[in-house]
Amino acid sequence: MTWFLDMDTNSMMDAGDHVRAVGWLSSEHPFTQGEVPAGFLARLREFAEKWGDSTDALGWGLALGWHDCELCDQSMASGNFGVPSGELLFIAPEMVPHYVEAHHYRPPDEFIAAVMSSPMPGTDEYRTAVEPFRRLHEQYRKRQHQQRIADAGRRAFEQGGSPKAISEAASRFFGDSSPEICERIRQSMPAS
DSSP states (O other), X not given: OOOOOTTOSBOSSOBSTTEEEOOOOOTTSOOOBOOOOTTHHHHXXXXXXXXXXXXXXXXXXXXXXXXXXXXXXXXXXXXEEEEEETTEEEEEETTHHHHHHHHOBOOOHHHHHHHHHSOOTTSHHHHHXXXXXXXXXXXXXXXXXXXXXXXXXXXXXXXXXXXXXXXXHHHHHHSOOOHHHHHHHHHHSOOO
């Protein structure tokens, strides 16, 4: 699994000033350990179990593939979920309850408070609470797509700018060399 520092504004699913990554642990990086409040672990498990509802409400794609716990190899998970709190969205991997229980990980206090007070995924209240983050995520995905188009355009230009170079860049960056993608890449190539 990819490591992110707790409270980072980048995560596997989204990035921005509204994002706070929590629980993206790695055996190569230290993490805070300690007790958590009563009831927190049970509620956190509920969030993790409902990661699919969270993913749907936030408009995220699925993260493909299972990830083993790097700390003990005794647990695996594949989902991610969001916990809204005012203008922030905490993003955590499905495996975070395992980290808390088995490895005594203590998430940041802000995340603990958000888990305890946020509506649960799968409810109308949750969908309403995350709707602004869904819109921000759509903007993020559009920016990512535009960046990939620009990167493919630069690559095609560096390879001579021929239709073959454009098609190869489309396949490399998108796995799709349809006429629509190739045209967008052609239009994004730097002027010679």
